[in-house]
Structure formats: C-alpha cells, structure tokens
Amino acid sequence: MKLITSSILPKVIRKRPTKSFKGTYGKVALIGGNHNFGGAIIMSTLGTVYAGAGLTTTFTDASNQSSLHAWVPEAMFADYQDQAQLTQLLPTMDVISLGSGLGTDEQALNLIKLIFNLVTPEQVLLVDGSALTLVAKYQLALPTATIIVTPHQMEWERLTGVQLANQNPATNQRAYNQLLVDHPHLIAVVKSAQTEVFTPTGAFQNTTGTPAQATGGMGDTLAGIISGFVAQFQSVDDAVLAAVYTHSAIAAQLAQQQYVVLPHQISEDLPHFMHEHQAD
Ligand SMILES: NC(=O)C1=CN([C@@H]2O[C@H](COP(=O)(O)OP(=O)(O)OC[C@H]3O[C@@H](n4cnc5c(N)ncnc54)[C@H](OP(=O)(O)O)[C@@H]3O)[C@@H](O)[C@H]2O)[C@@H](O)CC1
Ligand SMILES: Nc1ncnc2c1ncn2[C@@H]1O[C@H](COP(=O)(O)OP(=O)(O)O)[C@@H](O)[C@H]1O
Ligand SMILES: [Mg+2]
Known part of the structure; x- marks a missing residue:
C-alpha cells in the first residue's frame, strides 16, 4: 500500500490561471440533510465552498435553508423534495455528492x-453516509458514472460484508476488487484513524490525522472537500487523495493547540492551507 503524503498536494493544488471564472472551477450539487441532520449537509457545503468549487448548490430539507445561508451564503439552496427542480438542475452539475445527513426513511430511499x-x-x-446504508440495505445498483464511496468502517461492513474486526488492507482490497467488477470507475475511501x-x-493509506478529529460531522466535511477538489482539479484519483490528506493535515495542525478539532x-482553514501548498 502506498502512503499519502504532502507530495500529493503540489500535484493537485495549482495556481489559478488569471483568465478564469467561477465556471472554470466546477459545479457541485450536495444532496442530504433531512429535518434532523441539517448540520451534516451544512458542514459538507462549507467543505465544498471553502475548497474553492466554482458554484455549489445544496439540495436539502426546506427547514435547513436559513441555517445554511447563515453559515455559507455562497451556496445556493434548493428543496430536495422539488423533483422538477432536481431534474432540471442535476444535468448541469460536474459533481454530485449524495447522502450526508440524508437519513434512511422512505423519502430518502x-x-x-x-x-x-x-x-x-x-x-x-x-x-456518503445514509445513502451508503440504503444502497447496502436495498442492494441498489449504482449508476454508470465515476463513483466515489466514502464509508466509515460500519458503512464499509454494510456495503461489502467485511466485518469491522476483519477489516485490514488485504481484506479491504479484496472487497474493493469485488466492487470494481460491476463499477470499473469506482474509488473507495475507507475511513478510519x-x-x-x-x-x-x-491502494493508498493516509499518513496524517488525529483523534481530535473523532467528532460528528468530520466525514460530512470530508465528503464536501472531496467534491470541491474533484470539481476543480484534473485527475479524479489524485484530487481524492489530496482531499483526504488535506482534511487530516489541517486537523493535525489545529490539534497542536486544540483538544478537539471541529469540522467547520x-x-x-482550507483557503489558507491551499494557498500555502499551491504549485505553479
Ligand atoms: N450534525 C449532523 O447533522 C450529523 C449527521 N450525521 C449523519 O447521520 C447519518 C448517520 O451516520 P452515523 O455515522 O452517525 O450512523 P451510522 O451509519 O448508523 O453508523 C453508526 C453506527 O456504526 C457504528 N460504528 C462502528 N465503527 C464505526 C466507525 N469507525 N465510525 C462510525 N461508526 C461506527 C457505531 O457504533 P457506536 O458508536 O454505537 O459504538 C454505530 O452503531 C449520516 O447520514 C451522517 O451523515 C453524522 O455525520 C453526525 C453529525
Ligand atoms: N482517531 C481518528 N484519527 C484520525 N481520523 C479520524 C479518527 N476518528 C475519525 N476520524 C476521521 O473522521 C471522519 C469520520 O467520518 P464519519 O464517521 O463518516 O463522520 P460523520 O458521518 O459524523 O461526519 C473520517 O474522515 C475519519 O477518518
Ligand atoms: Mg459519515
């Protein structure tokens, strides 16, 4: 297994060309956040917007609209129950992130x-999140697209059947290979310490991170950062690796002076960290 180190950053995070506009940096849809888990999709949205995605639209429960805009007015809001709007807007997106805080009821399914x-x-x-749980529970076929799954260890167990106690690089690789049979363009981010x-x-293993990250919303934030990186940067694989590294590296930096690091x-800190690590 190769290690994910800071060497991935200059490969991915490049100086922005002068002649560019918001459309250059990608359109992202984030879909999730039911009445109870609005925080999850707000944290995802912060990750995407602060990572530099050109245009971000958050499809969520209507009750989350004002909190979303209090945190991040840069994002557009859409009601995820408005099927006509979803059908109209989704084809215009480069990246769609589905499931953070979505919940697992029939409406979510x-x-x-x-x-x-x-x-x-x-x-x-x-x-991500609830969408992975529902995909596993109902054995939903993933669509033909470039797919990124971001399970925590229990979601990975639900998805692949590999029990948490048996998860290690070798068993995870075998389970991933099985997923690849049906989805040749799938990337799996199997989250843990x-x-x-x-x-x-x-196959790659992250080399940074801290237990100060072990708090709700940390994965929702990662889903948002990955979406923002993939929307802007060339290679999807490298963008995912750089996002995983960046998320944990910032947390490790903050943890030098904080007992717990809050996802937001x-x-x-993303704009500052990316400024420091951008390459020509
Ligand atoms: N502020 C918000 O709006 C927030 C909203 N959120 C949203 O909630 C939705 C549900 O997501 P979820 O991860 O909370 O619940 P679920 O998928 O049932 O997994 C938990 C079960 O798995 C077990 N478990 C064992 N190992 C584990 C591991 N390494 N990592 C994690 N869990 C592990 C764990 O064991 P236990 O902790 O009980 O010992 C428990 O039995 C999802 O859409 C998410 O986006 C959250 O992000 C929080 C902030
Ligand atoms: N001890 C730890 N060390 C490093 N990273 C951790 C640790 N515990 C959790 N994390 C990170 O926090 C995130 C947790 O994801 P997840 O459980 O999906 O969170 P949530 O759904 O609450 O947003 C993952 O990115 C994981 O790698
Ligand atoms: Mg999660």
Missing part, C-alpha cells in the same frame, strides 16, 4: 433512486 436515474456517465457521483483509499490504479474549523 426514493430520492436516491431518482438521483441514480438522473446521473450521467460524464458526472462524478460521491455516495488510518484512512485507506482504493482506486483502479492503486477545518473548512475555514
């Missing part, structure tokens, strides 16, 4: 099915 039908092969679909990333071209603090 129907939304996932609708979105899987709308996604096109040119798009990148990130599947030492997150592993499986891509069609290699990582997002707020």
Whole structure:
C-alpha cells in the first residue's frame, strides 16, 4: 500500500490561471440533510465552498435553508423534495455528492433512486453516509458514472460484508476488487484513524490525522472537500487523495493547540492551507 503524503498536494493544488471564472472551477450539487441532520449537509457545503468549487448548490430539507445561508451564503439552496427542480438542475452539475445527513426513511430511499436515474456517465457521483446504508440495505445498483464511496468502517461492513474486526488492507482490497467488477470507475475511501483509499490504479493509506478529529460531522466535511477538489482539479484519483490528506493535515495542525478539532474549523482553514501548498 502506498502512503499519502504532502507530495500529493503540489500535484493537485495549482495556481489559478488569471483568465478564469467561477465556471472554470466546477459545479457541485450536495444532496442530504433531512429535518434532523441539517448540520451534516451544512458542514459538507462549507467543505465544498471553502475548497474553492466554482458554484455549489445544496439540495436539502426546506427547514435547513436559513441555517445554511447563515453559515455559507455562497451556496445556493434548493428543496430536495422539488423533483422538477432536481431534474432540471442535476444535468448541469460536474459533481454530485449524495447522502450526508440524508437519513434512511422512505423519502430518502426514493430520492436516491431518482438521483441514480438522473446521473450521467460524464458526472462524478460521491455516495456518503445514509445513502451508503440504503444502497447496502436495498442492494441498489449504482449508476454508470465515476463513483466515489466514502464509508466509515460500519458503512464499509454494510456495503461489502467485511466485518469491522476483519477489516485490514488485504481484506479491504479484496472487497474493493469485488466492487470494481460491476463499477470499473469506482474509488473507495475507507475511513478510519488510518484512512485507506482504493482506486483502479492503486491502494493508498493516509499518513496524517488525529483523534481530535473523532467528532460528528468530520466525514460530512470530508465528503464536501472531496467534491470541491474533484470539481476543480484534473485527475479524479489524485484530487481524492489530496482531499483526504488535506482534511487530516489541517486537523493535525489545529490539534497542536486544540483538544478537539471541529469540522467547520477545518473548512475555514482550507483557503489558507491551499494557498500555502499551491504549485505553479
Ligand atoms: N450534525 C449532523 O447533522 C450529523 C449527521 N450525521 C449523519 O447521520 C447519518 C448517520 O451516520 P452515523 O455515522 O452517525 O450512523 P451510522 O451509519 O448508523 O453508523 C453508526 C453506527 O456504526 C457504528 N460504528 C462502528 N465503527 C464505526 C466507525 N469507525 N465510525 C462510525 N461508526 C461506527 C457505531 O457504533 P457506536 O458508536 O454505537 O459504538 C454505530 O452503531 C449520516 O447520514 C451522517 O451523515 C453524522 O455525520 C453526525 C453529525
Ligand atoms: N482517531 C481518528 N484519527 C484520525 N481520523 C479520524 C479518527 N476518528 C475519525 N476520524 C476521521 O473522521 C471522519 C469520520 O467520518 P464519519 O464517521 O463518516 O463522520 P460523520 O458521518 O459524523 O461526519 C473520517 O474522515 C475519519 O477518518
Ligand atoms: Mg459519515
């Protein structure tokens, strides 16, 4: 397994060309946040916007609109129950992130099915949180697209059947290979204290991070950062690796002076961290 180190950053985070505009940096849809888990999709949105995505639209429960805009007015809001709007807007997106804080009720299941039908092969679909739990429970077929799954260890167990106690680089690689049979363009970010990333071209282990990260919303934030990186940067595989590294590296820096690192603090530090690590 190769290690994910700071050497991934200059490969991915490049100086912005002078002649560019918001459209240059990608359009992202984030879909999730039910009435109870609005915080999850707000944290994802912070990750995407602060990572530098050009245009971000958050599809969530209507009750989350004012909190979303209090945290991040840069994002657009859409009601995830408005099927006509979803059907109209989704084809315009480069990256779609689905599931952070979505919940697992029937409404969530129907939304996932609708979105899987709308996604096109040119798009990148990130599947996180509740959407992973529902995909596993109902054995939903993932659409043809570039797929990124971001399970924590229990979600990985649900998805692959590999029990948590038996998860290690070798068993995870075998389970990933099985997923690849049906989805040749799938990347798996298997999150833990030492997150592993499986891509069609290699397996990687993160080298940074801290237990100060072990708090709700940390994965929702990662889903947002990955979406923001993939929307802007060339290679999807490298963008995912750089996002995983960046998320933990910022946390480790903050943890030098903090007992716990709050997810939104990582997002707020992204513009500064990316400025420090951008390459020509
Ligand atoms: N502020 C918000 O809005 C927030 C909203 N959120 C949203 O909530 C939704 C549900 O996501 P979820 O992760 O909280 O619940 P679920 O998928 O049932 O997994 C938990 C079960 O798995 C077990 N477990 C064992 N190992 C584990 C591991 N390494 N990592 C994690 N869990 C592990 C664990 O064991 P236990 O802790 O009980 O010992 C428990 O039995 C999802 O959409 C998410 O986005 C959250 O992000 C929080 C902030
Ligand atoms: N002890 C730890 N060391 C490093 N990273 C951790 C640790 N515990 C959790 N994390 C990170 O926090 C995130 C947790 O993801 P997840 O459980 O999906 O969070 P949530 O759904 O609450 O947002 C992952 O990125 C994981 O790698
Ligand atoms: Mg999660």
